[in-house]
Structure formats: structure tokens, C-alpha cells
Amino acid sequence: DAGVTQSPTHLIKTRGQHVTLRCSPISGHKSVSWYQQVLGQGPQFIFQYYEKEERGRGNFPDRFSARQFPNYSSELNVNALLLGDSALYLCASSLARTGVLLGADEQFFGPGTRLTVL
Amino acid sequence: DAKTTQPNSMESNEEEPVHLPCNHSTISGTDYIHWYRQLPSQGPEYVIHGLTSNVNNRMASLAIAEDRKSSTLILHRATLRDAAVYYCILAPFGGSQGNLIFGKGTKLSVKP
Numbered sequence: 176d177a178g179v180t181q182s183p184t185h186l187i188k189t190r191g192q193h194v195t196l197r198c199s200p201i202s203g204h205k206s207v208s209w210y211q212q213v214l215g216q217g218p219q220f221i222f223q224y225y226e227k228e229e230r231g232r233g234n235f236p237d238r239f240s241a242r243q244f245p246n247y248s249s250e251l252n253v254n255a256l257l258l259g260d261s262a263l264y265l266c267a268s269s270l271a272r273t274g275v276l277l278g279a280d281e282q283f284f285g286p287g288t289r290l291t292v293l
Numbered sequence: 294d295a296k297t298t299q300p301n302s303m304e305s306n307e308e309e310p311v312h313l314p315c316n317h318s319t320i321s322g323t324d325y326i327h328w329y330r331q332l333p334s335q336g337p338e339y340v341i342h343g344l345t346s347n348v349n350n351r352m353a354s355l356a357i358a359e360d361r362k363s364s365t366l367i368l369h370r371a372t373l374r375d376a377a378v379y380y381c382i383l384a385p386f387g388g389s390q391g392n393l394i395f396g397k398g399t400k401l402s403v404k405p
Contacts, residue, residue: 179336208392217380217395218337231392265336267393282329282393284336 177201179268179285187291188256196251196288200268206230207249208282209241210265218265224249225271256292263287296320297381302400305371313366313399315381320361325384327393328355328366330377337380337395340366376403 180199188194200207206225210218223231224243238254247268253260267282298316305311317326327342341348341355343364348355354367368375380398 210393210395217378217397218393220392220394223392233392267336281339281342282337284338287336 179266179283181264181266181285181288183288184286185289185291187293189293190256190258192256192292193252193254194256194290196253196264196266196290198249198251198266198268198285200247200249200266201283204268204270204283205247206269206271206280207243207247208267208269209249209251210267211235212263212265212287214262221251253290258292261290261292263289296383296394297396299379299381299396299399301397302402304402304404305368305375307373307403307405308370311368311371311375311401311403313368313379313381313401314363315365316363317381317383318362320383321385323385326355326357326361326364327382327384328353329380329382329393329395330375331380331398332374332377340379342384371401371403373403373405376401 182197208223209221211221212218220233221235222241227243241251243249265284265287267284269280269282325342325344328340329337330340331337341350341353343355343357356365378398378400380395382393
């Protein structure tokens with residue numbers, strides 16, 4: 176079975192530009208979360224989407240936005256890129272099974288998109 | 294904040310057991326204890342999780358203290374492939390809280 180896939184794998188942008196990152200969850204998974212991982216740190220939560228609705232948002236500026244499509248895939252958009260946005264962006268999906276509350280559900284992570292802002 | 298405390302790094306010899314500790318003194322009754330690991334150049338990988346009782350799976354065992362203020366991830370026989378950063382995470386259940394709050398984790402080195 177295919178795991179979580181993300182595209183592109185690597186990306187180089189310049190300051191002020193816009194970027195769109197894409198994520199395809201594991202088939203049947205309805206919840207998608209996005210994380211940012213700066214070198215040497217643990218991943219930091221950005222967004223969670225469940226059934227196409229935003230369910231949670233981390234402490235990130237409004238330059239960051241996301242959406243989930245009817246097929247449960249997701250996009251993360253970042254506007255007006257800053258040097259500090261350089262990081263590994265991770266997508267994770269989970270089943271969010273009925274009756275199992277979201278917090279206890281195992282999350283499956285993709286390999287990430289490495290974004291470099293020059 | 295991460296709400297868990299882990300040693301920055303640990304070393305182990307190959308084929309020996311490894312005990313990775315985690316303190317979570319402010320844990321609430323609805324917090325699950327999750328462990329993830331991240332191998333170099335990969336996304337995090339689920340290892341195990343539990344609520345109150347000790348748990349075993351094919352990858353590891355999770356020993357949870359009776360007061361739930363600490364836990365230990367046990368790798369029974371470390372292999373070189375187990376070299377990774379291990380994250381202990383409290384994941385509350387309910388409502389919109391489906392996210393994971395990662396700390397810096399414990400970097401495990403395995404020596405041949």
C-alpha cells in the first residue's frame with residue numbers, strides 16, 4: 176500500500192515568493208495535518224484538516240494557509256516567503272476512525288518537502 | 294510547549310536492550326502517551342502509544358508508571374537501524390486536538 180506522498184521533494188524559492196506544497200494521504204484516511212521542522216528541532220504543528228474542515232491551527236502567521244480537497248488530499252500555501260520559512264514541511268494522515276477520538280489516533284508521516292528560501 | 298522531558302542523547306550497543314525515559318509530570322487523565330521516532334532524512338514514524346497499561350508491539354514495549362508521570366520506551370534488542378531521534382508526546386483526545394506537540398526528543402546512537 177502506498178504511504179503518505181508529498182510533492183515536490185525539494186524546492187528552492189526566493190524571499191517574497193509564494194509556494195504550494197501538496198500531500199496525498201493514505202487511502203481511507205480523512206485527517207491530514209501539516210508540520211514544519213526546522214533543522215535540529217522537532218516538528219511543529221501548523222494545521223489539521225478533517226473532512227475538509229480546519230480542525231486545528233498552530234502558532235503560525237496568516238501567510239500560512241491550507242485546504243483539503245474532496246479526495247482528502249491537501250495543499251499548504253505559504254505567501255511572502257521569509258528566510259526563516261526554510262524548513263522540512265511534513266504532512267501526516269490518520270484514519271480518525273469513528274469512536275476513536277482524534278488525539279489517540281496514529282499518524283502516518285510522509286517524507287516531507289524540503290523548502291529552501293534564498 | 295512539549296509537556297515532556299527527555300534526555301538529549303543516549304548511546305547503546307547493538308543487540309542490547311535500550312530504555313528511553315520520558316517524564317510528563319503534568320499529564321492529564323485524558324492524555325495518551327505516544328512515541329514516534331525519526332530516522333535521518335525521513336518523516337517521523339509511529340512506534341507505540343498507551344494510556345495506563347503497559348503496551349507491547351512488534352517494534353517496542355511501553356512501560357507506564359503507575360502515577361502516569363513517567364514512561365519508558367523499551368527496545369528489546371537495538372539494531373543499527375534503530376539509530377534515530379525518539380519523541381515522547383502527550384496527545385490529548387477530544388474535539389479539535391488531533392495534533393502532536395513534539396519536543397526535541399532523544400537522539401539514540403547505536404554502536405556496532
